Amino acid sequence: MHKFEKIWMSVGTGSLIIFLVILGVSAVHAGHTPAASGIETINPEYVRDDDRFAEPGLYESDDDEFDYNLYFVASAFNYEPSEVEIPQGSRVKVQVVSTDVVHGFQVVNTNINMMVEPGLVSTYRTNFDNVGEYLIVCNEYCGVGHTDMTSTIKVVEGGAEANE
Amino acid sequence: MTEKKVEKIQENSETHDVDHSKLDLRGTFMMVMFLGGLIFVSWFGAFILFLDRM
Amino acid sequence: MSRNIHPDQLFSLNNRVDKKDGKLVLANMIWVIIALLIGGSAGMLQTFIRAGMFELPFGIGYYQLLTLHGVILALVLTFFFIMGFQIASLSRSAGAFNDRERLLGWIGFWLMSAGTLVAAAMIATNEASVLYTFYAPLQAHAFYYIALAVIIIGTWFSVIGQLMRYFRWRREFKGHKTPLLSFMASVNNVMWLVCTIGVSLSVIFQYIPWSLGIVETINVSLSRTLFWMFGHALVYFWLLPAYMSWYVVIPKVLGTKGFSDNLARMSFVLFLFFSIPVGIHHQLTEPGIDAFWKGLQVVLTFAVIVPSLMTAFSLFAVFETHGRKLGATGLLDWFKKLPWTDARFVLPFLGMLFFIPGGIGGIINASGQMNQLVHNTIWVVGHFHITVGAPVILTYFGIMMFLLPHITGRKITKQLNNMGLYLGYTWTFGMGLMSAAMHFAGLRGAPRRSTFSEYGGADIAQEWITYQIMQAVGGTFLFVAIIIAVILFIQLMTGPKTAEVEEFPVAPMMDQSVPTTKWVENWRVLIIITVFLLLIAYTVPITQMFTENIPDAKGFKLW
Numbered sequence: 040m041h042k043f044e045k046i047w048m049s050v051g052t053g054s055l056i057i058f059l060v061i062l063g064v065s066a067v068h069a070g071h072t073p074a075a076s077g078i079e080t081i082n083p084e085y086v087r088d089d090d091r092f093a094e095p096g097l098y099e100s101d102d103d104e105f106d107y108n109l110y111f112v113a114s115a116f117n118y119e120p121s122e123v124e125i126p127q128g129s130r131v132k133v134q135v136v137s138t139d140v141v142h143g144f145q146v147v148n149t150n151i152n153m154m155v156e157p158g159l160v161s162t163y164r165t166n167f168d169n170v171g172e173y174l175i176v177c178n179e180y181c182g183v184g185h186t187d188m189t190s191t192i193k194v195v196e197g198g199a200e201a202n203e
Numbered sequence: 204m205t206e207k208k209v210e211k212i213q214e215n216s217e218t219h220d221v222d223h224s225k226l227d228l229r230g231t232f233m234m235v236m237f238l239g240g241l242i243f244v245s246w247f248g249a250f251i252l253f254l255d256r257m
Numbered sequence: 258m259s260r261n262i263h264p265d266q267l268f269s270l271n272n273r274v275d276k277k278d279g280k281l282v283l284a285n286m287i288w289v290i291i292a293l294l295i296g297g298s299a300g301m302l303q304t305f306i307r308a309g310m311f312e313l314p315f316g317i318g319y320y321q322l323l324t325l326h327g328v329i330l331a332l333v334l335t336f337f338f339i340m341g342f343q344i345a346s347l348s349r350s351a352g353a354f355n356d357r358e359r360l361l362g363w364i365g366f367w368l369m370s371a372g373t374l375v376a377a378a379m380i381a382t383n384e385a386s387v388l389y390t391f392y393a394p395l396q397a398h399a400f401y402y403i404a405l406a407v408i409i410i411g412t413w414f415s416v417i418g419q420l421m422r423y424f425r426w427r428r429e430f431k432g433h434k435t436p437l438l439s440f441m442a443s444v445n446n447v448m449w450l451v452c453t454i455g456v457s458l459s460v461i462f463q464y465i466p467w468s469l470g471i472v473e474t475i476n477v478s479l480s481r482t483l484f485w486m487f488g489h490a491l492v493y494f495w496l497l498p499a500y501m502s503w504y505v506v507i508p509k510v511l512g513t514k515g516f517s518d519n520l521a522r523m524s525f526v527l528f529l530f531f532s533i534p535v536g537i538h539h540q541l542t543e544p545g546i547d548a549f550w551k552g553l554q555v556v557l558t559f560a561v562i563v564p565s566l567m568t569a570f571s572l573f574a575v576f577e578t579h580g581r582k583l584g585a586t587g588l589l590d591w592f593k594k595l596p597w598t599d600a601r602f603v604l605p606f607l608g609m610l611f612f613i614p615g616g617i618g619g620i621i622n623a624s625g626q627m628n629q630l631v632h633n634t635i636w637v638v639g640h641f642h643i644t645v646g647a648p649v650i651l652t653y654f655g656i657m658m659f660l661l662p663h664i665t666g667r668k669i670t671k672q673l674n675n676m677g678l679y680l681g682y683t684w685t686f687g688m689g690l691m692s693a694a695m696h697f698a699g700l701r702g703a704p705r706r707s708t709f710s711e712y713g714g715a716d717i718a719q720e721w722i723t724y725q726i727m728q729a730v731g732g733t734f735l736f737v738a739i740i741i742a743v744i745l746f747i748q749l750m751t752g753p754k755t756a757e758v759e760e761f762p763v764a765p766m767m768d769q770s771v772p773t774t775k776w777v778e779n780w781r782v783l784i785i786i787t788v789f790l791l792l793i794a795y796t797v798p799i800t801q802m803f804t805e806n807i808p809d810a811k812g813f814k815l816w
């Protein structure tokens with residue numbers, strides 16, 4: 040093996056290991072595990088019988104870790120609710136379910152980007168710190184009306200600080 | 204055109220080619236280190252964008 | 258009746274692809290040209306539709322077109338090319354196939370052809386607008402799934418014929434190391450047999466009974482996981498034939514030796530180990546899989562980057578060594594000594610350049626939670642167009658440059674060589690523009706697999722449309738390149754025959770005379786390690802999909 044080849048392979052694999060360590064630390068210590076990980080089941084045909092998804096939207100949370108729970112129902116070809124206001128600075132647990140096929144729940148310009156599959160609840164924990172309007176799209180092909188699936192999150196001033 | 208050249212190269216390199224350490228690979232080293240730098244910078248760029256959107 | 262090539266004669270210029278094998282290779286290659294034309298045209302139309310500049314007539318749907326584009330390019334074109342090229346490589350480096358081996362190749366070819374035609378009919382009649390990934394519970398016509406299964410089974414026949422050829426050489430020349438090209442093809446084939454098990458089980462036991470109405474519901478998580486167990490190995494199945502050319506063919510085109518036989522074999526073995534137990538990195542943002550198993554497969558995915566780092570070094574080393582033998586003395590002036598007017602070199606070289614951003618993007622995509630930044634955005638589409646859509650396909654083009662005349666008894670003329678160069682530059686420009694636009698739009702959130710939409714007049718969607726117009730410009734250049742390619746390939750097969758036939762370049766390696774590391778050709782060990790890694794990565798996640806009582810889903814036809 041050439042000396043330079045040894046150096047290159049060490050530097051290359053070393054960088055990969057550094058990346059992995061950073062990702063691991065970010066996942067374990069900062070709670071940035073990949074979106075929607077874990078298994079929570081729900082029957083896609085009886086989604087509405089679940090209290091959380093009967094009338095999806097923003098609800099105050101009982102959990103100390105969160106200010107709000109935000110529930111979405113995805114179905115061909117719309118999101119419910121079609122618009123939601125969230126106070127700035129809120130700590131929110133987002134949960135999305137599908138009543139039919141696979142959808143892709145993406146809040147544009149945020150890290151909220153996860154698959155929604157029939158039979159499972161997709162959960163993501165996040166903070167809404169920046170005021171603004173965020174477009175929600177479906178990013179997994181779900182049929183002819185795929186691009187009609189939109190919703191909006193409006194992050195408005197006067198949020199969590201006022202609550203506490 | 205290349206056949207003759209190959210034969211000649213094969214003849215005079217048979218003995219030392221096996222040992223890569225005799226090759227002059229300064230340029231290769233520079234290129235791969237540049238590549239490594241590019242990987243490093245791009246990855247951290249993406250990671251910073253990820254943290255920014257957190 | 259068929260002769261093995263003696264190890265001492267591996268590099269003799271008399272070695273040609275056997276005539277009968279050549280016919281089989283050619284049959285496969287003709288599908289490649291047809292697929293390129295149809296799939297490429299579909300691709301160009303998609304860029305126009307998405308830019309809001311064109312609407313499809315006759316009630317054809319955008320997603321119908323997208324399904325066609327994916328199936329015909331990602332599956333049909335690549336499968337036929339890979340079978341054709343690997344058969345040619347084995348015939349060239351190990352010797353002619355015997356009748357039984359060749360028959361398996363033909364059975365494979367006809368099964369793949371039949372499957373392709375049936376799948377095409379289902380797509381054409383709008384019975385299967387579920388894209389090439391056919392995610393349940395969108396439900397296509399049963400014939401679509403059956404057709405895809407038949408295509409896969411067809412590749413198995415061809416692959417088994419090829420493996421029999423390789424093992425026959427090994428038996429006859431016990432103790433000799435096998436020809437490098439034949440070893441590489443065999444690694445790719447064994448990987449293929451292992452990785453297609455998952456998707457075949459899923460299609461045969463899940464999709465077909467479900468679409469026939471024998472069962473009402475389907476386990477969605479399981480079907481997706483089995484698909485991606487195959488789906489990521491698929492991309493290496495595309496890539497390894499390109500690597501075969503980079504390691505073995507390109508040095509000979511330059512007129513020099515390959516860097517290292519041992520390194521090349523080692524990198525292929527690593528691809529065999531790590532191509533399959535990594536599919537969950539396509540499922541990083543989905544429910545039904547625990548974070549730990551996502552993390553484990555991210556680590557395994559990073560392992561599969563290592564052989565590409567090795568490849569990068571050895572390629573530069575070949576170029577530099579070659580340039581220095583021709584008199585280069587400076588740090589980088591050896592680049593000038595490369596054959597910049599030889600299309601057999603320029604086409605794959607342009608591909609290699611694409612693989613730099615392609616590989617970097619891949620590392621970012623696979624980086625666990627960072628996947629949320631880009632998942633299912635059009636960034637991903639940009640990514641695979643500068644991996645399979647440029648490095649892989651440009652190398653395939655470079656291979657066809659010499660393979661078609663080699664088989665049909667012709668030579669590359671100066672004019673055809675120039676056409677090859679134009680093909681390379683046009684493709685590079687079009688793909689560069691299109692994929693750059695896709696990457697930027699993706700980072701700004703534009704979703705993939707979406708027709709033209711203003712998303713209710715959202716500001717951000719306006720910004721995406723600007724990028725989509727750039728994609729349409731790129732798509733136009735790519736279409737021009739495809740026309741050049743089709744004319745070029747037809748001329749390479751139909752020009753005047755020549756006494757001296759175009760060479761199938763196969764380079765000896767610098768360490769050709771050194772024996773190979775023993776375990777690298779110990780297939781029992783290789784397969785055990787491959788399966789072992791697969792079991793580690795998948796046993797628990799798949800078991801959970803059975804034991805966690807995830808409700809199954811009914812089928813929907815929403816197009």
